[in-house]
Amino acid sequence: MEAMQADIEDITGRSASNAMKAEARTADRLRSIVERVERLEEEKRLLANDIKDIYAEAKSAGFLPKVIRALIRERAQEPAEMEEMATLLDVYRRAMDS
Amino acid sequence: MEAMQADIEDITGRSASNAMKAEARTADRLRSIVERVERLEEEKRLLANDIKDIYAEAKSAGFLPKVIRALIRERAQEPAEMEEMATLLDVYRRAMDS
Amino acid sequence: MEAMQADIEDITGRSASNAMKAEARTADRLRSIVERVERLEEEKRLLANDIKDIYAEAKSAGFLPKVIRALIRERAQEPAEMEEMATLLDVYRRAMDS
Amino acid sequence: MEAMQADIEDITGRSASNAMKAEARTADRLRSIVERVERLEEEKRLLANDIKDIYAEAKSAGFLPKVIRALIRERAQEPAEMEEMATLLDVYRRAMDS
């Protein structure tokens, strides 16, 4: 049992009250971690919803979400690596056809 | 060409300056969409980093990230399986075992 | 309770032994379904592994998996829709820049 | 150019015919890889269809596909959570609740 090992010795070796305090602290720590993560994940979820809404808006304005995604992807990557990729794809394609 | 069709008629039917204004508005709209999405995705990325940091903290406190993830997943799907679903799942499970 | 409704009437209306037979048949049916799906999913999993192995082989032969994936994706789609996509992407890109 | 580097030296350093043979072998290798992957992906697609058919059958027999999926998921992750994990999850869960 590797995890939560911090208070194993407390439980076995110290006075009951100290062991109990250590357990309580461990529990608090765990709760804090879990709750903070859950909170942040909820915020992420909300942002994802916002993004979805924007795509819906874009769609009803006549823009194709798929193309917008491609555009954003393109903007996110270095022009150099884009060219590199295109070049390699071309090399492989020609090799296939030969 | 289905997308960006909004100003096709402008281009063909109206005076040049109106068509140009329409184009400009379309471009602004597109820019707005792209920039808002990029902004939100950046925020999402930051939140993801925060979450990662918490897991790192958890780990160095002796908690196994893997188990914490399982715990959070479990907590997330309990509210999702409200009543009906849980009941039905139970019914099916028993039927399988019988 | 909409699902597994087939034997509700049996249970309530017929003799016990018929109801029991009906239940048994329902259970068999469910088991059959579950087992067949699990079997097929296992086969899918094996195929996915085979694919992964091929990519590993490709990689150690000096081919970049990423490029091979792009190549296969390209081959899977109609040339017409590829061009369409490229054209639209170009239109949007120009609109952004204008 | 890291990929397809295997025959760079052949092309530059050897007689034309050997270089050409090497190129041909590289092309064959690539074709083989691409075709095998495409074949396996096709098989996967067929299996996915079979699965879909079974769910359709289940549905018309009065079973809810959604519940069956949940059941199968449950069965799949029980072997995965062998001993240790289940135990740890329990420990953490109790600590949270305390």
Added chain:
DNA sequence: CCCGGCGTTAATGCAC
């Protein structure tokens, strides 16, 4: 019949 949501699946990036 079309639209939106859900679930699944491939793909990227990260941690070990």
Added chain:
DNA sequence: GTGCATTAACGCCGGG
């Protein structure tokens, strides 16, 4: 470099 975890893309399914 390998495997895992997360995330984006795709397709199906149910509702309006």
